[in-house]
Amino acid sequence: MVTETLLEAELRRVAGSVPDPELPVLTLEELGVLRAVHVFGPGRVEVELTPTYTGCPAIEVMSTDIERALHEHGIPEVSVRTVLSPAWSTDDISAEGRRKLAEFGIAPPRPQPTDGGPVPLTLSVRCPHCGSTDTELLSRFSSTACKALRRCVSCREPFDHFKEL
Amino acid sequence: MTAALAPAALALGDDALVLSHRLGEWAGHAPVLEEEVALANIALDLLGQARILLSLVGDEDELAYLREERAFRNLQLVEQPNGDFAQTIARQLYFSTYQGLLYGQLAAGDGELAPLAAKAVKEVAYHQDHAEHWTLRLGDGTAESHERMQRGCDTLWRFTGEMFQPVEGVDVDWQKLEAGWRESVGAVLERATLTVPEGPQSGAWSAGAGRQGLHTEPFGRMIAEMQHLHRSHPGATW
Structure with missing residues (x-):
């Protein structure tokens, strides 16, 4: 394991503070998609980014945004490389990220079962509006690939749930 | 990438690309918004999988938009027309079960496709879950939905045998894959009060079928539509 230099740590903070293009309340660091920042020479940096879903169209915007942020920080040569392994999981979303999602009206993902596959639907998802755990699934797929659509039985509000992956 | 990987990446990439296009045809036509x-x-x-797999072989756009029909290596199952919603669900059930088992085995290995398989297998679990729920709902629903779901399963049955023909460079236990598929699909159909279709899982006419570049008639029309824009306006961008 190569240790991160002070400069790499600083650049990681810059790249990590870029907001997610589809969920701007989250930063890329909180989403857990920023894997590493390597400095290869003066002004030459490579960033490793992992997609949430294989088909996630946001990854291209994320790359451009990271490049812009690092250019503004004085790094002229930035390349963003997509890495698949180890696969991203909703467990990579930080505690702060989960708190922000709930505040934004999106139920955060539940912790993953250890045997893989979809989380059993018996585990309750809390309504981000009224806090009730009496909620029901409307559709496993919602406005983006990473979300499911649910409805709160108590307050009747529909809401997005960041589904477990 | 090693050259030996190309046939595998092309076969699995074409499955994903072609089924992605077929599912995209539902836009504006699905029974409900959800x-x-x-x-x-x-x-x-599926498109995300296709982009990664085809990029292992060459330029993704050239491969998707400029190949002739006979150069595609996808299963004939995925190119079949959508039919009614039940037939689309039957296709989803057959294919997502296959893909889940295939990627599961690849993810457990240490081949070059393992990272993608480990990523995609988690997404495919949701596709399979979706297909199974709808199979149960339609099969064990009204007389009309039951009849249509059964017809969808029957219609596509003869395209299922091809899934278990070994693909060059795909290092999985094909017999285990087929046994797992039969068990899984059989259990879902039984719970849905449907009958596992009888008859051969492939026809003599199908020869080596899609994996050898032989496709069914609807595929030609599908790729004509898929490739039309790129061929008419080379290099066009949004």
């Missing part, structure tokens, strides 16, 4: 969104999301996952 299904419109669900099918588009599944299509998007």
Whole structure:
């Protein structure tokens, strides 16, 4: 394991503070998609980014945004490389990220079962509006690939749930 | 990438690309808005897989838009027309079960496709879950939905045998894959009060079928539509 230099740590903070293009309340660091920042020479940096879903169209915007942020920080040569392994999981979303999602009206993902596959639907998802755990699934797929659509039985509000992956 | 990987990446990449396009045809036609969104999301996952796999072989756009029909290596199952919603669900059930088992085995290995398989297998679990829920709902629903779901399963049955023909460079236990598929699909159909179709899982006419570049008639029309824009306006961008 190569240790991160002070400069790499600083650049990681810059790249990590870029907001997610589809969920701007989250930063890329909180989403857990920023894997590493390597400095290869003066002004030459490579960033490793992992997609949430294989088909996630946001990854291209994320790359451009990271490049812009690092250019503004004085790094002229930035390349963003997509890495698949180890696969991203909703467990990579930080505690702060989960708190922000709930505040934004999106139920955060539940912790993953250890045997893989979809989380059993018996585990309750809390309504981000009224806090009730009496909620029901409307559709496993919602406005983006990473979300499911649910409805709160108590307050009747529909809401997005960041589904477990 | 090693050259030996190309046939594998092409076969699996074409499966994902072609099914993605077929599912995309539902946009604006699905029975309810939630299904419109669900099918588009599944299509998007598949397109993501296709882009990664085809990029291992060459330029993704050239491969998708400029190959002739006989150069595609996808299963004939995925190119079959959508039919009614039940037939699309039958195709989803057959294919997502296959893909889940295939990627599961690849992810457990240490081959070059393992990272993608480990990523995609988690997404495919949702596709399979979606297909199984709808199979149960339609099969164990009204007389009309039951009849249509059974017809969808029967119609596509003869395209299922091809899934278990070994693909060059795909290092999985094909017999285990087929046994797992039969058990899984059989259990879902039984719970849905449907009958596992009888008859051969492939026809003599199908020869080596899609994996050898032989496709069914509807595929020609499908790729004509898929490739039309790129061929008419080379290099066009949004």
